[in-house]
Amino acid sequence: MNSQFNISNSIQYSNSNRIENRKNDIGLTVSFLMDSSNNEIGQIMSLFDSHGFAVIKGDNGYGLIDHQMNIILDCLYNFEYNRCGPEFNNRYLAVQRNECYGLINGLGKFVVPCKYPGFAPFIYASNCELLNNGFVCITNGRKYGLVEITNSNQYLLNCVYDKIGFHSNNQYIWQDFLYPDDKRYIVAYSAESCTIFNVLSHQVCIINKQIYNIEIIFNNHVIVISKFSKKDETLKYYILSVENGIIMDEVEYDGLATLDGKYIQVRQGDYWGIFDLLENKEIIPCQYFHGEKQGWNSVHFCPDFMIKPNEDLILVLNNGLWGYIDKRNNLVVDCIYEKARPFSEGMAAVYQNFYWRFINLDGEFVGGKYLEVLDFKEGMAGVKEFDKWGYINKYGILVIPFRFSEARSFTEGLAPVAFKIKWGYINKKNETVIPFRYQWAYPFNVGIASVNDYGGNGHIDKNGKWIDYEEYKQDNDTYHNYEAERWDALTDGMEGDYPGSGVDYDLLGF
Structure with missing residues (x-):
């Protein structure tokens, strides 16, 4: 020097x-x-x-x-x-002695002894992500292995892999029941196998088939993988039941779409059903929702097109008409409706004879007839009569009169509504909380909402104050998804709306 x-x-x-x-x-x-x-x-x-x-x-x-x-x-x-x-690098200093490498922390103490052939470059985000979460990617110059800093005297995974990194639980499809930054699984790929390491349980599962690609991991016992079928040149999806690192069962599907932490929608051919992830079995057979066509693409449905989380009844289509079944595949509400939506808070919107109405779990009508409706959220639903929107409660009583040109559902006690051409926010007492001054406005999520004030897009808090979203997210350790009503299916990534909803959610900005 x-x-x-x-x-x-x-x-x-x-x-x-x-x-x-x-x-x-x-x-x-x-x-x-x-x-x-x-x-x-x-x-x-x-x-x-x-x-x-x-x-x-x-x-x-x-x-x-x-x-x-x-x-x-x-x-x-x-x-x-x-x-x-x-x-x-990332709070650690890599040192070398006698052709072996180790790591020293910011206190000058060895956290990884000088006994390993080398470390994967920390300039790559995947390696830094491992290091920041207590793991070190080891390399011998050709292959990669893994060491945990808290137990750094032995390999977790030997240097036999071509790639090692954290697996994202929401890499392909939207899952509002999982945190996007959840670092629970490390996946290591080699030419002969794929190894899944559970960070929480330290359980290792080895899939000894190189044709598989890990798509999503639901919990300690259920893994979804994919492989290319040479027979018909399509992707097939497999739900694997894993116990103590051993594959116990394997079920093949043509497509997948998420529901919540317990259920996943599955498709065989052109028909959909529901798979119970906790019971590791298909509870609703793949016999509903024949794949309709729109141009050269199949129509795709939103992730809860059959059932919403925590609801008891499931939306089904039979001979072009809609009804509802229970989780044992028993018909509860006859398939007599031209359009329908999944149950939400024990109420479902159905369409018949040019009007939308709501039914309860017994199939009984609640409230009046409307031109358009929104699903129940926080005990209220937006309804449209003539050219104005208002809100009803679960008894069908109009609690906020028809006065808004546009409306969206209540979240966190507030609803975005438009008066003439400007958007603002009201509470459940019909009081204006944030004035009507925006070109458009989205519902609140974790205390913030996305709006446009005719000069540009931004974020506000519940007092209508502009905030720096990136700074807010960092300070509050939160994640905001403004497109939770849309999804990317594992089939081919197309976006879609509720089937037969009567509402174009793309036009609404969802």
């Missing part, structure tokens, strides 16, 4: 080590660390960094010292550094 450092002029320290400055052959000042017997320990090679360390070079390698001139790391190692100090 060309830069020289003059840290002090022969200052004595409490541990008897001291700094001695000398002139070299070309007249530059060079600093050396000396012990109490005036023996040279090594040359100071950098300034002190943010961790309080400076690099020192001895006869057998490099080390670290602190501000008190204590030896933090003996001069036996090689590592990256610059004039500003040792180069820590």
